[in-house]
Each structure stands twice: as C-alpha cells, then as structure tokens.
Amino acid sequence: MRYCIILLTILTCQLELLAQVDFSLDNIRHIGLPVVCITTVDGEEPTCDFVTHPEGSFGEGITNATKVPCRIVIIHKDDVLYDSGDYEKNISGATIKINGNTSAYHDNKPYKIKLQVKEDLLFRGDNKYKDKEWRLLKDARTLKTIIGLKMNELIGLPWTPACQPCNVFVNNDYRGCYLLIESVKRNTDCRLNVSKNGFIVERDPYWWNENTFFSTNYFNPYNYYRWTWKYPDEEDVTEEHVTYIQNYMNQAEESIIDGTYEQYLDVESFASWLLAHDMMGTWDSGGANLYVMKYDDTPNSPLSLANMWDFDTIFKMPKGSFSRIHLGTNDFYFPSLFNSSNNTFTNTYKQKWEQVKNSLPDELINFVTHFANSEEGKALQTSREYYSQTWNYNTKTINEDIEEMISWFNGHIPLLDKAIQNIDDGTSDIKPMMTHHDNCNSIIYNLQGQPVAKPEGGVYIINGKKYVIK
DSSP states (O other), X not given: OHHHHHHHHHHHHHHHHHHHSOOOXXXXXXXXXXXXXXXXXXXXXXXXXXXXXXXXXXXXXXEOOOOEEEEEXXXXXXXXXXXXXXXXXXXXXXXXXXXXXXXXXXXXXXXXXXXXXXXXXXXXXXXXXXXXXXXXXXXXXXXXXXXXXHHHXXXXXXXXXXXXXXXXXXXXXXXXXXXXXXOSOBOTTTSBOOOTTOEEEEEETTGGGSSOEXXXXXXXXXXXXXXXXXXXXXXXXXXXXXXXXXXXXXXXXXXXXXXXXXXXXXXXXXXXXXXXXXXXXXXXXXXXXXXXXXXXXXXXXOEEEOOOOOOTTTTOSOTTOOOHHHHOTTTOSHHHHHTSSXXXXXXXXXXXXXXXXTTHHHHHHHHHHHHXXXXXXXXXXXXXXXXXXXXXXXXXXXXXXXXXXXXXXXXXXXXXXXHHHTSOOSSOSEXXXXXXXXXXXXXXXXXXXXXXXXXXXXXXXXXXXXXXXX
C-alpha cells in the first residue's frame, strides 16, 4: 500500500506539472520554429492498422492508413507563411495520413502530406521547389537526421532532401517537434532526377506490406527483401515496367559476379553511399532505406544511389566497425563488389575515403555546432523540452547530441582508417570481413583448418576464402 501511495503521488505531481505547461498555439509559435497547423475535416484523426511480417520475413508495419482531408496553415511567430485553404479536391487544401513502419507504433505519429496544389513548404523563393508531396518526421527529437542529411550533402550524393524543424498542431492539439521534409520521389527540377521513362525502386524489407513488388536473383533465395516502387507510382506500374527493370537489375547483379559491373552501376554513387554509412556506423542494414534509380530505359543509364534517408541507428556500431550493410552478404551488393575480380569499386571507395577523411568530420561538426548556436537551434532545443513533456519522453539536449557525435568521430575515424587500409586492392588474396563476426552464418576456420567459434582477430578462412577479422 505504501508503494502504491508513493507511485500515485509521483503520477499526480507529473500531471500537475504537465498541466502548468502552456501548449497553446500562442505560446508555441513564439518559440521561434515554424508551426504547422493541421485542421482536418470534422476533426477526424488519421488512423491505421498494425501488421507484422509473414514467416520468413521481418519487420512490423502499418496498413489501411486513412487519408484524411485537411487544411494546412504554416505560421512563423506572427506571420502566416502559407495557407492551403479548406480541402477541395484538386483545388485547395491537402490530405494527411499516418506514414512509416515501426515509427508509427508510438502515440505520436509521422505523417505524409499531399497538397492539392503544388507549393514549396520550405519557402526557398523558387517555383522549381514546388511539389505536392511532403513528410512530417518525428526525427527532430535528435539531430541524427540533420546530421545524416548533411553527411549526404558533404559526401557528394546527387540529391539531399531539404528539411525544416517545426512544431506541429493537429486539430489544435500540440503534437511536438517534427522535421518537415521533402519526400523521396521523382522531380527532375529538385528531387530525384529521372526521366518519364526512368525508374526509382526501393530495396524494401517491408515489401510484404505492398501491393506491387518484384524480386531479382540476388534476393530470390531469401524473403528478407524485395523491390518496391517509388516511380512509376504503384498504380501506374505496367507489366512492361516490371519486365524491363527486373531484367536490367538481374543483368547488373550478374555483372558484379563476372566483373563487368561498370556498365550497369554508377560506381561513384554506390561507393559514396556506403562510405557515408560506414563513417556514421549505421547499425540497421534493413532499415537504412536504399533507393536505386535509373534515369531512363536506355543502356546508357546506369543504376545509381542518389540519396540516403533513414538515420535512426547511426553511431550504433562499435567504433572502427563498418556499417552492418557493408558486412551482410544477404543485405545488398557491397560484399560482392568488394570481392569482385574488378577492383574499380574497391578503389573508388578507398579513393573517396582519402578525399574526405581529414576534412568531412570537421565540416560536419562545425555545421552542427553552428546550428546549435543559431536562433533555429535554440528554438529547436526549447521545442524538444515541450516535446518531452507532451509525450513523457526523455530526450537529449542538442549539446549532448553534438558531444556524442564528436566522441564518435574522434574514436571511430582513426580505427576506420586502419580498417579501410586493410581492404584488398587486388594485390592480396585476403579480403576484409568485419570487426564482429556475429552476422556470419558460415563456419569460420583458422589457417590450420580448425573451426573457431569466437575469432579474436586475424586472418581466417570463410567459405574457402581468407578474410581479415578485426
């Protein structure tokens, strides 16, 4: 009984503290971040059902997400920056729906916005940025997405999604701080630059939750991944589309094995994408959204990786380790590219590393430090505190995020440099493997041919080949 009374007292104090916080629009808008006010028709809340993966696959997702008509107004302090007007199909207003997979399992939801008339919700002063599709991500509670997108830009990938921290109200109810961000989609002026005859597909662990998907030979033996569509839109995909891109990607996969992949892959973008995740130590190889695009349906258009997206698990690998997607032979093409008889990918990856290793971490740290000291950064910090009290969620401060990042790079980059120097450049029969062997399902042997359960580091034999295990 005594413990029940203590617990009740604590809960009562928390509720009283929450009741004292002013979550009104008049208060929140003066914090300094733009405020996105979403008012749905008849106050309807977007809903969804939750589903889990079929046997042999993995992941949790959502289905039956309702598309709710709404009005969107964006305010910055005392100024109205945008007003969509009330919803009228193809004329004004917008629709919103819950978006995401595991991120949608919490009380505060990520949303997808579709405007009825194109607009640039980031107000960059150029009509080319106008688009109908936008996302509201919950990622403003850490700096990871902002860090990851800056890494995307600095590493030189073709497109970096633009974003803006903001506060969000839905039907006059404060939902916390979000990132308003461009969606991953075709837009030749300002997003993914593919022609009308081009393709954008996603290596998708949630393929089982989509209506349309296809497989390629690399993933056929497993149910972990299939390819789903970003362009053309799912409802516009024809049998000819599937046949063409499936055949082309199968040819590309075969070319990796026989060493002729340069005619099928934009090697620079593949190397840059992987190196960025290796530098950030991304743990989630499945959730690190991987979009492959092809400009058109001609042989002169190779597959490329244009941008990174999901950064929830950066800084999670042990320092000095490659990202998990670098290591998992069933996750993507990278291990096969490193082990190809054609060393172009390996050499491009290592050359890119030499170009950026001494400058990029400092540029990233300087960028984030400047952001933290800016008016926007200070407003985001205050908004995080409101977010924490709204959802009873403990968040780090922006300065703690920066300290974590600096500590990561200081410890990780020198060790990663050593690991990259050990990557085979074609002069040795020894290949890099991993700093941790947990993800290897094969039997590992020492050089004397004896099986080893837990290698301590050195050269070992796996599947008949020699590997360095750190």
